[in-house]
Amino acid sequence: MAADAPLPLVGCDFSSSPSRRKPIVLAWGRQDPGRVLLERIETLDTLEAFAGWAAAPGHWLGGFDVPFGLPRELVEHLGWPREWRACIEHYARLSRSEIRDTFAAFCAVRPAGAKFAHRAFDKRAGSSPSMKWxxxxxxxxxxxxxxxxLRAGVHFPGLHEGDPRRVALEAYPGLLARELIGRRSYKNDDKAKHTPERLIARKDLVTALENGQTRLGLRLKLSNAQRDALAADGSGDRLDAVLCLVQAAWAQRQGAPRWGLPEALDPLEGWILTA
Known part of the structure; x- marks a missing residue:
């Protein structure tokens, strides 16, 4: 790969409990002027496979549908480290049950309607609070x-310096989807809820991406087979990975070192692309 060549793009729809039925989905692509070309879809069935992929040699710029930070209010209340890497390393040492019990205790003493702490941009992005279990x-x-x-040495702009050829950015497919089709539901993990209305919503979402009907100024380029596969996936996981791919492409257009992130982002909380 030439030193000045643009990084390959990847959008990741993540599952905290992946399986063959509901894997982690990676949408790989590249950018042409004004267009994002979807090249392939890759799936990972286990967290071990994801960790192996992250640690493998490679070059990419990725948009991940995963919160990269916890709310500062929560971290300070719990007395956890206020530096991002130290906070993540502390968090990684906890079990899921410890996380649940700690966060539930935090919420229990707060008033109705304000149970969860939020990051600065959650309302702007329409995202769930990153402490929600x-x-x-x-x-x-x-x-x-x-x-x-983090262990793999990936670079987190604004949060942690790492390998500049493997760049991870927090994306959120719901932000882009709402821009294109409003609040219409387009996915559900329950096959019994794979309704005609949701199928039409996915088709409309794909068409809007292909037509470049977003403020990001990018059009998605698909083959006929890719278009059909995205519409057919009632879970929406593949489509969400593609939405993250488009957000990563927008970041690539903004360029290093910020990749479209604001200068004023909180270095503990992070930021969602395009929020």
């Missing part, structure tokens, strides 16, 4: 995904 369990996603990326 159910529906969706994003706290467990952080616990499962970020420590192996």
């Amino acid at each position: 159910v529906n969706p369990p994003v706290a467990y996603m952080l616990h499962a995904a970020v420590p192996p990326l």
Whole structure:
């Protein structure tokens, strides 16, 4: 790979409990002027496979549907380290049950409507608080995904200096999906809820991506087979990975060293691309 060649792009839809039925999905692509070309979809069935992929030699710029940080309010209340790497390393040493019990105790003494602590940009992005352990369990996603990326020496812009040829950015497919189809539901893990209405919503979302109907100024380039496969996946996992891929492509257009992240981001909480 030439030293000045753009990094390959990857969008990751992550699962904290991956399986063959619901794997971690990687959407690989590259950028042409004004277009994002989807090249292939890769799936990983275990957390060990994800850690192995993260540690493998390679070059990529990735958008990950995983929170990269915890709310500062929560961290300070718990007396955890306020430096990002130390905080993540402390968090990695906890079990999921310890995380659940600690966060549940934090929420229990707070008033209704303000149970969870939020990061500065959560409301702007419409994202779940990163301390939430159910529906969706994003706290467990952080616990499962970020420590192996950190151990692998990956670069987290604004948070931790690492390998500049493997760059990880926090993405959120829901932010881009809402821009294109509003609040329409387009996915569900329950096959019984794979309705015609959700299929139409996925098709509309794919069409909008292909037509470049976003503020990101990018059009998605798909083959007919890719288009059909994205629409057919009722779980939406492959489509979410592609949405993260498009957000990563936007970051690539903004360029290093910030990759589109604001100068004022909190170095403990991080930031969601395009928020």
